[in-house]
Amino acid sequence: MSGNEAIALGAYEAGVAVASGYPGTPSTEIMEYLSAYDSVYTEWAPNEKVGLEVAIGASFAGGRALATMKHVGLNVAADPLFTASYTGGKGGIVVLTADDPDMHSSQNEQDNRNYALAAKIPMLEPSDPAEAKEFLKRAFELGEELDTPILLRITTRIAHVKGVVQQGEVVPPAERPDLEKHPEKFVMLPAMARKRRVVVEERMTRCKEIAESADFNVIEDGDRKRGFITSGVSYLYVKEAFPEAAVLKLGMCWPLPEKKIREFAASVEELFVVEELDPFLETQLKAMGLNCHGKDLIPAIGELNTAVVRKSIDPERAPKDLYEPVPLPPRPPNMCAGCPHRGIFFTLSRMKNVFVSGDIGCYTLGFLPPLSALDSTVCMGASIPMAHGMVKAMGEGSHNRVVSVIGDSTFVHSGITGLINSVYNGSAATLIILDNRITAMTGQQPNPSSGSTIKGEAAQELDLVALCQACGVKHVQVLDPHDVPECRKVIKAEVERDEMSVIIAQAPCVLLPELKLRKPVSYYTNIDNCVGCTSCIRLGCPAISWTVFAEGEAEARGYKKSQKGYSRIDEVLCNDCGQCASLCKFHAITRGEPTR
Incomplete structure (x- = not known):
C-alpha cells in the first residue's frame, strides 16, 4: 500500500478517535483512506488551523487525535501548534505534515523539520510505508508518555510510494471519558503559560534521553571509510548508492541523539549528512563541533534520488547512465474541457488596464497560455487582501482596476477575513468567487459549500451570497460562467464600481461524479459557417482544435x-458547456445530438 494508505491504517490501529485535516497534495489521501474506517470520526476542516484545533479539543476530551496537512498548511496551523506544545493534552495528538520537495504541487519548497525545533516538540520521520504506519502508532505512545504533540513528517515520495505493510493489532478508541477540567494546563493566560514554559524545557530534556535509546535511531554497520547520517526517504537513496557504507538512520529527527551521533561520527573516517532541502541535521552536527560533509556536496534545492546522491559524493565512480535524465514530451497542464473557470478567464484576458490577483486552486492554470489571465499568485486567500492593497496604493482616480479571483474552497479556507477587511477599509476591488461546489485541484473533496461531508453524508450547505452580504458587500451577483457574453457584461460593469463588489460564478466542476455519468451532447463546427476568426480557439479548450487549410484548399472549398x-x-472530449457557441458571432458552432 502507499505511504498515505499505511498512515491511515496506522491511525485506525492506534485507536484514533478524531481525525481532521484539509486537502493538500501530497497528504490528501490519508483522510480519504481513514474515512473508510467507521470507528474513526473523520472530517474535512475549512482550513488546517481549524483542523489542528479540532484535534487539540479531541485530545483535551481524552481521545487520540490526528491532524493532517501539506507543508504550507502547517504555516496556517502554526498558532495552535506552538501553544499546544505548552498545553499538551490527555489523548495523544499527532500532526502529520507532508513536505513537497521539488514543488510537484506547491508554491514553495519549505522544510517543516524546522517547526519541530521552533515549537519544541518531538518529530519522527519514516523512510517507507511500513515505517510510516508504525511510526504513527508509536507517535501516539510517545506523545502520551511525554504529554506533547508529535510532528510526523513525510515527503511526497513517502506519501505516494508503494510498499509491503503488515497489519497489526487494533487498539479500540478510548471509552467516552467524563470531561475533566485542567485550567492550569489548558488555559494559557500568561501566569499559567510561564509555568508550562518550564515544563516544555523539562520535557525536551527527557525526550533527548529517550532519543538516545529509542529504536527509531539505528546504527547499521558497514565500511567505516564513509559514514552516513540520514533520515526519511534519503536513507533509501543512501542504501542504494552506497550499500556497503555504515549508516546512522535517524527516525527521530528532533530532538537528536547527540551521544549516539558522536559515537557514530568517531567510528568513521569521513562523515556525510544526506538530507533533502535544508541542512537541518548538518547544522545541528556542526553545532556539536562535528566535521561533516553536507550541502557542500548535496543539492539544497529539489528532490534527491540515488543518482544524485552517488554523483554528488563519488562522481568518478558513478555510472554515467545512472543520472542521465529520460526526456519526456512536454505536457503542459490545462483546465478540463467544459471547465466553468475558462469563460471567466477568457473574459478577464480580453480586458485592458485590469490586474488579476489570483489564488491557489485549479484556476491557477488561468495563468497559462492562451488565456494568460493571472497576474499574481502567492498563497491561499491572498488574492483578496492583495487586491485591496493595490487599490489603496494606486489611490483614487486611477484608470487601472483590480480583480481578485478565488475558488469556493479557498474562499472558505482563508478568504473571508480578507473580504471583511476590504469592506471595512473601503476597498474598490472586485472579487470573483469561482464556485464549482468542490475542492477540485486535490481530487474532488467536499467542502462547506458542497453540501456533503467526507463520508458522503448530507451537510448544511454554505450560502455564499448570504455570507458575502453578511460581510457588508452591497453588490453581490451570481452568474453562469459558461455564458461568456454575460460574463463580459457583468464583470465590465462591476469593475467600474467605486466600492467592493462580488461576483459568484456558479457552475459545477465537470469532474463531479454526477456530471461524469451523464451523456453530454457534443457541440460541432459547421464548417460552411466558420470564417476562421479563432475566437473559440482562444478559449484554450482541449476539445477544440485548429485545422489548417492546405495551399489552395480555402478557395476550392469556397472560402x-x-x-x-x-x-x-472533438465529440469525445466535449463536455457540453457551450462556452464556444456563446462566443461565436457567426453561428458556426451548433449543439448536436448525444454522440456517446
Whole structure:
C-alpha cells in the first residue's frame, strides 16, 4: 500500500478517535483512506488551523487525535501548534505534515523539520510505508508518555510510494471519558503559560534521553571509510548508492541523539549528512563541533534520488547512465474541457488596464497560455487582501482596476477575513468567487459549500451570497460562467464600481461524479459557417482544435483566400458547456445530438 494508505491504517490501529485535516497534495489521501474506517470520526476542516484545533479539543476530551496537512498548511496551523506544545493534552495528538520537495504541487519548497525545533516538540520521520504506519502508532505512545504533540513528517515520495505493510493489532478508541477540567494546563493566560514554559524545557530534556535509546535511531554497520547520517526517504537513496557504507538512520529527527551521533561520527573516517532541502541535521552536527560533509556536496534545492546522491559524493565512480535524465514530451497542464473557470478567464484576458490577483486552486492554470489571465499568485486567500492593497496604493482616480479571483474552497479556507477587511477599509476591488461546489485541484473533496461531508453524508450547505452580504458587500451577483457574453457584461460593469463588489460564478466542476455519468451532447463546427476568426480557439479548450487549410484548399472549398483554416470540436472530449457557441458571432458552432 502507499505511504498515505499505511498512515491511515496506522491511525485506525492506534485507536484514533478524531481525525481532521484539509486537502493538500501530497497528504490528501490519508483522510480519504481513514474515512473508510467507521470507528474513526473523520472530517474535512475549512482550513488546517481549524483542523489542528479540532484535534487539540479531541485530545483535551481524552481521545487520540490526528491532524493532517501539506507543508504550507502547517504555516496556517502554526498558532495552535506552538501553544499546544505548552498545553499538551490527555489523548495523544499527532500532526502529520507532508513536505513537497521539488514543488510537484506547491508554491514553495519549505522544510517543516524546522517547526519541530521552533515549537519544541518531538518529530519522527519514516523512510517507507511500513515505517510510516508504525511510526504513527508509536507517535501516539510517545506523545502520551511525554504529554506533547508529535510532528510526523513525510515527503511526497513517502506519501505516494508503494510498499509491503503488515497489519497489526487494533487498539479500540478510548471509552467516552467524563470531561475533566485542567485550567492550569489548558488555559494559557500568561501566569499559567510561564509555568508550562518550564515544563516544555523539562520535557525536551527527557525526550533527548529517550532519543538516545529509542529504536527509531539505528546504527547499521558497514565500511567505516564513509559514514552516513540520514533520515526519511534519503536513507533509501543512501542504501542504494552506497550499500556497503555504515549508516546512522535517524527516525527521530528532533530532538537528536547527540551521544549516539558522536559515537557514530568517531567510528568513521569521513562523515556525510544526506538530507533533502535544508541542512537541518548538518547544522545541528556542526553545532556539536562535528566535521561533516553536507550541502557542500548535496543539492539544497529539489528532490534527491540515488543518482544524485552517488554523483554528488563519488562522481568518478558513478555510472554515467545512472543520472542521465529520460526526456519526456512536454505536457503542459490545462483546465478540463467544459471547465466553468475558462469563460471567466477568457473574459478577464480580453480586458485592458485590469490586474488579476489570483489564488491557489485549479484556476491557477488561468495563468497559462492562451488565456494568460493571472497576474499574481502567492498563497491561499491572498488574492483578496492583495487586491485591496493595490487599490489603496494606486489611490483614487486611477484608470487601472483590480480583480481578485478565488475558488469556493479557498474562499472558505482563508478568504473571508480578507473580504471583511476590504469592506471595512473601503476597498474598490472586485472579487470573483469561482464556485464549482468542490475542492477540485486535490481530487474532488467536499467542502462547506458542497453540501456533503467526507463520508458522503448530507451537510448544511454554505450560502455564499448570504455570507458575502453578511460581510457588508452591497453588490453581490451570481452568474453562469459558461455564458461568456454575460460574463463580459457583468464583470465590465462591476469593475467600474467605486466600492467592493462580488461576483459568484456558479457552475459545477465537470469532474463531479454526477456530471461524469451523464451523456453530454457534443457541440460541432459547421464548417460552411466558420470564417476562421479563432475566437473559440482562444478559449484554450482541449476539445477544440485548429485545422489548417492546405495551399489552395480555402478557395476550392469556397472560402476567402485569406482564411487559414477552421476549428473542429472533438465529440469525445466535449463536455457540453457551450462556452464556444456563446462566443461565436457567426453561428458556426451548433449543439448536436448525444454522440456517446
